[in-house]
Amino acid sequence: MSFILDGKNIPFKEGDTIMDAALNADTYIPHLCHDPEFVPHGSCRVCLVSCNGRYVSACTQPAVDGSEVESNTEAVNSIRRELVAMLFAEGVHICPACEKSGSCKLQAVAYYVGLLTPRYEHFNPPGRLDASHPDMIIDFNRCILCELCVRASRDMDGKRVFSISGRGSEASLVINSESGKLGDSLFDVSDRAADICPVGALLPKHKGYEVPIGQRRYDITAIDGAAAREPVKKSGKSDD
C-alpha cells in the first residue's frame, strides 16, 4: 500500500499514520507534539496536511492507499506559519537569550515555514518559573502544551510527574507533588521526560551554552534534514 506525498510515492503498512509512513520514508512533515516513541497526540496541529483535499493532522490520520497528500506547499505552510505564530504569541519565547536556541523545534519549525517576525499581539503572561529541582528548571511560559513530558513520565518513567490543568487559555502544565514544585516530585534528571521537551520549557541546570549558538543541531542542518536522520522507532500507537 502507498500514497503520494508531494509527488513522492510513500509506502506504508496497515495501521500506519501518514506521519509514521513519512518518517519511515525519510520524508519530513513538520511537527512539535509528535514523537514516534509515544502515542500520537494531535495538539500542536503543525503536522497539518491536505489528504485528498481535506485538512487532517498527519500524526493521527491513518494513511489511505492511493491517497494524495500535500504537505510542503504554500497553502499548507501558510496555515502552519500562523499556528507557529500563535504559539509564539501565547508564550514568552526569547530566542536570542534561550539556552535551547538552535536546538529548539519551535524555532526550527518557524524557520522551516518561513516565520521570521511576530504576527500577533503577544499575550505577555506573568513570569512563572520553577527552579526547585536540583538538576532541572521549568519556565512555564515557554511550554507549548505538547504533553511530551506528560506522556514520557507516565508511559516510560511510570511516574505521572506532569499533567495539564485548567481549560482554554488557562490550560497549563502542572507538577504532581504536595507543593506543586518539581523539586518535591519524583522527577529525576535521568528520566525520559527530562530529555523530551521540544522547546526551552524544561532545561538542565549547571550547564549553559556548552555548544555555542550557531553550532547547534538546527544551526548546522535545517529541521527537515535533521529529522530525516533521526532514528525511527516504533510508533507508540501500534501496540493496540
Place this chain on the structure above:
Amino acid sequence: MHSATNMPRFDTEHVIPFVDSLVLSANKRADRLLQLLVEIQTQYSFVPDQAILRLAEQLAIPSSEIRGIIEFYSFLHLVEQGDFQIHFSDSVIDRMSGSKVLIQQLCDRLGVSPGEPRADGRVTVSTVSCIGMADQAPAALVNGYPLTKLDSKRIKAMAQLIESSTPVDEWPADFFLVSNNIRRRDLLLAAPFQEGSALSHLFKTGTDGILDKLSRSGLRGRGGAGFKTAAKWQMCRDIDADERYVICNADEGEPGSFKDRFLLETCADDVIEGITLCGLITGANKGIIYLRVEYRYLKQHLEERLARRRDKALLGEGILDQDGADFDIEIRLGAGAYICGEESALIESLEGKRGIPRNRPPYPVTSGYMGKPSVVNNVATFFVAAWVATKGGNWFASKGTAESIGTKLFSISGDCRYPGIYEFPFGLTISKVLDECGASETQAVQVTGPAGNLVLSDSLERKLCYEDLPAGGSFMIFNKSRDLLGIVKTFSDFFAHESCGFCTPCRVGTSLISDLVTRVHSGHATQQELDQIQIIAEVMNTSSRCGLGRTASRPIMQALQQAPELFTHRGETG
C-alpha cells in the same frame, strides 16, 4: 430540596469519612472521579484539599490530575464558595433581558464582588454560560435550583432571604417556576406518549423492523451533526463486542437552546423509552444519561421516572417479561463545560477526566465509553425514535422536505412576544417562524446558536432544513434596537471561555479573536486587524481538532461578510 443552611460548613474531621463513604459507594472506580467531585462540591461548596489528597490516595490518581479536573469544569472550585451560590446565566438573551444590571443590583445589596465569596462566607455571586432558560430570562441558579424571570423586585427579595439565611426550600415557590411554554404542537407533541408502546412494537417486529421504520423516517441526529440515526444504531449493533453502551447527551450547552430541558421535564418517558429501545436494538445492557449540572434540579424527577419504569417492567431485567431483554439506565452529572456536548469529550468526562475531545477515528460507535461500541445521541433524537417506533416511519415522513424529514422542536427566544418551544415541520421559512412567535422589527436571527448561522433581515425567506439552513435547537431573535456587533462579541467571548485548550488554533485563536472583536466593537480596530481576523478564522476552520474550533469564528466572519457596514464606520480604514 437541598437547603442552604443544611450545608455543613466545611470541617476537617468530616471530610475524610465523607470522601471514604463516596469512594466506597463508587467501588473505588477511578472513572467515577468526576461524580465524586460533584458530590463533594455540593456538600462543601468546594473541593477541599483534604478531599483531593484522600481521593488521590484511594483512587491512585495523582492529586495534580484531580486539581486539573477541578480547574477544567466551571462548577467545581478549589476555594470555598458562599452558603448561597448564585450563578447568573450569562447568555446573550439574559444580557438583552437586563441581567447585567440585576447582577450589579444584587452585588450592591449584598456588598459582594462578582466571583468572590463574601468575607462572612454567606454568599457568592457569579456568572455561568447559558443555563437553558432563555425563554424565561433573565435567569440564575441558587444552589443549583433555577430562578426564572428575574427583575429588580425579585433581586431585592433574594437579597433579604440571603441576609436572613432563609433556606432555599423556604424561598417563595413562584421564584422557581419553570414554564413549559409550549407554543406550537405538531406530530410529536400532539398527544401524550403511551408508555411501553415503542418497546411492544420492538418485540412484535424485531430489531430490523424498528431499524427499517427509523430508516424510513429519515431521522437524523438532533444534536447538530445530523448523522442518520438508523445507520448509527445498526453499526453499533453489528460490531463484534462483549459490551456496548447507549449514551444520552443531555449536556445542552448551546446558548439559547432549551428543548432538551423541556423534553426531560415534560416528556421524560418518551426519551427514556427511546434510550431503552436503542439499548435493546444494539444489544447494550447499560444506558447513561449525561445530565448537565445546570439541569441538576431535574435529576430527582428523572430518577423517579426510571424507578417507576422498573416497577412496570419497562426497564431493568426482563423488559416486558422478555427473556434476556435486560437494560438499565444511570444518570451522571456534568460539571459545567460546553465542550462536553461534543460526543468524545462527553465520553472522556463520563470516564472521570477533563472533557478533551478524542482523536477520531475511531468513532464512539466502534470505540466509545470504556473503549466499547457506544451510541451517543441527543435527548431529542431518542424522543423522536420512541415515537417513530410506535407510529411508523411513514407517519413521520408525512411532514418536512426531501432531505429533512419530519418535524423538529425549536427553542425560540429573544425579541418576540411568545418565546418557548415550537414544533415545526422542516422547511419553514424564517419569516413564517417570526410571524408565529410574534416577532417584529427583526434585525437578525441566530439559528443553531453561536456555532450556527446569522441570518439578517434581507434573508428571511431562507428555510429551516438541511438543504438550506441546518437547524439545531436554538433560534435567537434580535430586533433593530440591538447592537449586532455587541452580540457577535458575546459569542466570541463565549468560545474563548469554552475552548478546551487542547489544540493550538482553538486555544490561541479564540482568545485572539475575542480580543480583536473587542477592539472592533470599541471602534479601535484597524483594517489590518480586520484582515487578521479573517486569517485567524481560516486557520481555526482548517486546522482545529474538533467542531468547536472549526465553527468558533463563524459569528464574526458571517457578520463581516453580511454586514460589512457594521465594521467600516467603526474602525480606521486604509
